[in-house]
Amino acid sequence: MTTASEPAADPAAVPHYPMERAAGCPFDPPPGLRERQRKGPLTRVRLWDGSTHWLVTRYADQRAVMSDPRVSADVRRPGFPNVAPLPPDGASGLSFVTMDDPEHRRLRRMVTAPFAIRRVRAMRPAIQEIVDGLIDDMLAGPKPTDLVEAFALPVPSLVICRLLGVPYDDHDFFQANSKTLIRRSIAPERRAEARRALLDYLDGLMADKLARPGDDLLSGLGERVKAGELTRTEAARMGVLLLVAGHETTANMIALGTLALLRHPDQLALLRESDDPALVESAVEELLRYLTITHVGRRRIALADLEIGGQVIRAGEGIVLPNDIANRDPDAFPEPDRLDLRRGDARRHVAFGFGVHQCLGQPLARIELQVVYGILYRRVPTLALAADLEDIPFKHDGAVYGVYELPVTW
Template identity: 70%
Template sequence: MVRAPKCPFDPPPELHGLQEQAPLARVRLWDGSTPWLVTRHAEQRTLLGDPRLSSDVRRPGYPLPSPARPTGSGSIGFILMDDPEHARLRRMVTAPFAIKRVEALRPVVQEIVDDLIEEMLAGPNPVDLVEAFALPVPSLVICHLLGVPYADHGLFQGHSRNLISRSVAIEERTASFRALTDYLDGLLATKAETPGGDLLSQLVERVANGELTRADAAGIGVLLLVAGHETTANMIALGTLALLEHPDQLALLRESTDPALVASAVEELLRYLNITHTGRRRAALEDIEIAGVTIRAGEGVIMANDIGNRDPSIFPEPGELDLTRDARRHVAFGFGVHQCLGQQLARVELQVVYSTLYRRLPALRCAVPLDEVPFKHDGQVYGVYELPVSF
């Protein structure tokens, strides 16, 4: 569905229309299949918590976003698996993303943000905020956490872009996935020889203990590396653009020293923008009765979380950006057992960025008109390809 040209921050108008009509509706995908689209918040949370819906892309009826179907357990990672295997693999990497562990990283994130801002101040003006700041921040953080050399960022960022783009040919996406898998496998081999305190070294130990196959370890590494920088990078850039288009809200954030307001701003921007705009996808394992309809076993289900976060029954005046709103019930990170593993890390990164960037660069402004900013309409993660700014 296409977004309205003058409303790049809003879900497509068709989604609003469907939400007004009913919680669930049939839609048609690229392959002619007709899964259920869930547009209201309550039904999305109910279904995301229902074990009768499968996240396994290999299940009959799974609503694939494109013709590129992952194959083999090592290639899809635990994010596209069901319990108990999903839970078993996820538990192996949960500890580094726990709240206390992530909070301990806050000084590291702050140093990264401060250093990048210093580089911006010493460099050209205007500059592309994506290249100079939004992409390096989460890339440096996830490299620190995983034990990936940041010097290789050109390699993994390029292949990551291919993986999340719907316009890249299947062959190129497959080649990028194999290249990333080979890259992570090589890093695992290095960690086996010289282990450290990073997450990849912990995965190597799991492999040595027989808890994990080498292929699964590489697949988990790919998942964490790609998800760990692409999503937050797009939130940094898109969130900044949204704030620049809402100067009253930007001023509120820039002039406040209250950590609670910063935290609230992060939740509201996650709700308002919702960069994972292709929905949470599932396949029904059994018949499910909900909201007066029956989802049959073998049918696909898509939870359109972008419009779920604009449900007026949960968020009054949902089309308004209000940093003082209590937006904590948003579904930007999903819900249920597949809720985003890295959500606490993303929150810390965004809190540091949003509390620092606009204060350090008080004259920050977009260097081109809004209609000249290239938005990622063709990606599975929404954002901007470039954001020229002056300061």
């Protein structure tokens, strides 16, 4: 076992993170990450503020770090590898995502039940109805059309609104602010404004739920506020997290997944010509693995010395974990760069993270994507791209990867 260290001679040799994707390869992780993965288990990267941290690129090593109780996700700890400046007031607005146990556990447990597999499966008919209705509307409307606006964004927005008890009529407001909140190229002050607008909005909704509770998740949180288990501010912050995470991510998987399938016609044909639920399930897992849209990596800070890949990360050092490259690790997935919807074991991917912080909404995301990928291409078998790939605007500057627009026709 050796202590990990990087020659201090040439600080310019430490690459910046996040890295850029190669031109013409919009579905593949940046080539710089692949190089680092070949190089060794631990290498150094530099963030926007000049700070340097450990980069962990291999699948097994990432899982070891993410499931280790000796790492922290608290972005306020000195030395934490933040990929953008923290908001001026220091609060992250990401609720339990950026907390450690026991606070993380206390808050997360309050909302796990509504996202449990059995509960989410019961929502399937309602999700199917939403998807069918949006496809009807799209087919009745003009073409070409933007699939993001017409379909990819409304599906998860309608679903999460129903689950949380947020009025869908407010979608222009929360979609625009969510987009601003997670776009790294936007000034921190404007992102902070967007976050505050969403917090104020959710706080107002909490007031409504406290006065007139309904049968929805926010009303459930209202009950806990009344019982003194949760403050109204904590409830509003959790509401922002669930609303933003509940629609942006799935929307990007729908649009980017559709684009990836249009560029892999043999794979698209499998979904168009099959009604086998097992194929649809494995297609969802493979697209999650292949696309891994959370492309700025999970980040942690070590609370104690950790041994990773035979090297030591010291207490207090930052760790960057790009899940996109771990999901393309040839030691974990044979021929990792091939999109293969019939790949048997894709669901071991780390697209939802791993360990205590892994995505709370993954059962819901899976069902939404199964319904969408299972029906869209069968109902619209002639679906085609209505622009050149070079003209599609990709979210290189987003915390979540995807496309800003996807012009399609049929």
